[in-house]
Amino acid sequence: MKKIRFYKTPSRKSPTEDFLDSLSSKEAQKVTWVLSLIEEMEEVSTKFYKRLSNTDGIIEVRAQIGKNNFRLLGFEYKSTFVVLTNGFKKKDQKVPKSEITLAEQRKMNIFHEEKNMSDLKKYIAKRKKSDTEFALNFDDGYQEFKIGEMLKLARKETGLTQEDVALAMHTQKSAISRIENHAQDIRLSTLQAFAHIMGKKLKIQLI
DSSP, X not given: OOEEEXXXXXXXXXXXXXXXXXXXXXXXXXXXXHHHHHHHXXXXXXXXXXXXXXXXXXXEEEEEEXXXXXXXXXXXXXXXXXXXXXXXXXXXXSOOHHHHHHHHHHHHTOOSOGGGSEEHHHHHHHHHHHOHHHHTTHHHHHHHHHHXXXXXXXXXXXXXXXXXXXXXXXXXXXXXXXXXXXXXXXOHHHHHHHHHHTTOOOOOOOO
């Protein structure tokens, strides 16, 4: 669980926010869901978050929307924040060296105070006000996305495969894959069954 902050240049511009603004409403939704997941969960899959080897402590945030792959680079700061420095649409398997160099340079230049950085929650609130398509189903969609990821992590912790869970739930592997990728309109009974197979209990709270 690390708070997501956005690097600002000496001229007070945020390259990360500019990148997010360049995305379509649905693309920005998915990217900010991934960022929210990183903020809220103790453990996040390397599918979404990883440290890049042979760099000066640069991390990579990954999001995929259809066939499009988006990346955000940054670094961990004071063991509390992830400061994102730049973003781009990935065209091949390798992260461009120029983008890594840019992130490393901005890491070296982080001379401003923490209070002057913008952050993820502020960006989401601002985008919701200005972009009705982005705001549409944002919160419900994120919760479904988060539930799917939590179920996937729980399954992997137990050492079970999707085939194992599908067999125990008398369904197909494709159904488990859909649940884990985005638990849309998932029934409470399905959640309970999934948790039971993991040897866990389902806890529901009203807050």
